Amino acid sequence: MKQLICLVMLVANAAAIQDMSGKMVIFPERSDENHVKVAVSQTSFSAVTVCHRSFTDLQRSHSIFSLTTPDIQSYGFQTCYSADRKEMSVWVKSVRADFGSVNYEPNTWQSICATWDSGSGLVQLWMNGRALMKKYNVEFPITGQPQVLLGQEQSKYDKLTGFIRTMSFVGMLTDVHMWDYVLSTCEIQNYMAERSFTPGNVVNWAALDSQTRGRLMIHEKQICPLITL
Template sequence: MQFVVCLMILISNAEAIQDLSGKMFVFPQQTDTAHVLLTPSKTNFTAITVCHRSFTDLKREHVLFSVALPSFDIECVVLYKFETNEMVLFKKNGQTSYGELDYKLSTWHSICTTWESSTGLVQLWFNGQQLTKKYVEAQSSQITAPSIILGQVLDDAGDFHSDRSFVGMMTNVHMWDYVLSSCEIQKYVAELSFTPGNVLNWAALDFQIYGRVLIENKQLYSLTMRFLVCLMFLVSNAAAVQDLSGKMFLFPQHTDTAHVRLTPLKTSIGAATVCHRSFTNLKRDHNLFSMSSQSFDNEFLLFYDFTHNEMEVHVKNQKAEYGGLDYKPNTWHSLCTTWDSGSGLVQLWFNGQPLIKNYLSGQSNLTANPIIILGQEQDSHGGGFVVKQCFVGMMTDVHMWDYVLSSCEIQKYVSELSFTPGNVLNWAALNFRIHERVLIENKQMFCQ
């Protein structure tokens, strides 16, 4: 494949298949010419996973991986923006970003990126940490005849620019034509035995070097490995009672429509406990659990106020606030909320820690015929959704009881030990209906 570009070319290595195990590419200077052109073993894709390790001290924007089509259209790009500390993933005309990364200079980092055309979802794994899946609208069903470049990224005219070039070291580049399981990604990060790329394989790499790019022995390093999830994709839109044990809901995009509506086993209760686990990187207000009635929009609501870093518990439109929480992004959190009509007391448990009890007026049951929704906050009974309050991320293990759960049972829930399942909402026998783009996937397992 030929780029119609005007380049000053110095060929350092003839195109050949080489085993680069124990080796690394060194990009020693800022330039608008030096790069490595990789020849994939396959040329048509409906899904991809790309993993690599890189080391740089650049204090500017730089490209980490680039896929272009013969027309110079940018197909897939992984780009780091220094000013905002964001990793940006481009796919066709869509893009999404991941911020607040611990992208230290002069440090080895493992970066894996996945994309699947059937869902339009992309995901970034940073040093083994799974970040939120996000939706980038698929513009085509597949990637065809790509040119894969390390060290540079083409613009619309087919030119390279030195101010986006990569300077540093790169190794262990692999690419697959499917979404790699999280267990395999963790093995890659930990440098354990993993399935090598079937599109690009570092141990059998077909490449050509242009300009000043060197091959040297790889330097030894260590990375902290985090064990997260073994995932696979499953979509369900039918209203039915299902056992969601080992599953999670995935809310992949900002929207004022997508949500999950839950049908409770009981509809008038004098006390309540609601528990769930959630994972998000949202830097704004968002809903975590919304129950409304014809009398109160916020019959029972759990809501995060980003500006004040407060978790709000609403009962019958009254509010209790819990601040100073270590509500980290890209981290699983367990949240349990209790309320009792007899005492009027509410309490929040955050990752197993009991917070202070607050008084909200009681003396009456939660109203009959409630509507319970995940993913959106109800400003009216069953509706009134606002995109700036929607949830984006993953949620699992949603349970609700018609009594105040004991602290021992809450601790068992948080620790994922055997506990009494909810008798109002039971994750293992959940009656629900998905509206629009909400997915069901396998929840996390520990990869041995």
């Protein structure tokens, strides 16, 4: 079977809704441009859950999922890895919560979910079926028209080129979902184990309204290893 589905050249394509089930996006090189821009219509969030699976050999810091709004400008909601601290970080409204002692091995599929609730201000990270410590962050809602990018760190709203190359994601990314509530423990575990779960009601990989820029490739998804829960 021919695995290569398409190659996106160094121009932005037209936004379109695609069923990305069974597919992954490959970010093949360090870049200050390569990214996927995901359309989000909702403009206020009092809670968020973001889940994604990624595979990389990077041993430097990098951003995976990034949301910002005109009200926040940077780090509205972001998941990233810090190589210096060897921690995964979740940013909410420019406030960072760090999660150490994570098993972030190169060349391994990483299933990651991050949750945040403005009612309590608590952030939690899940990695490969394991729940990490809940940490206090911020209690104020995220407001404003979101800009969601995959594969780049946003330091400024409405910026689509000239990103920091050394924070760009290089690797494979799939199964990106976002909800406007804290997903239940059972649903997160189902996502981690690739069982049936409720798709994201804000971002849904099976109905992804997105636009790509740069040299990105879409391939058939590689099977993730089974995860023991």
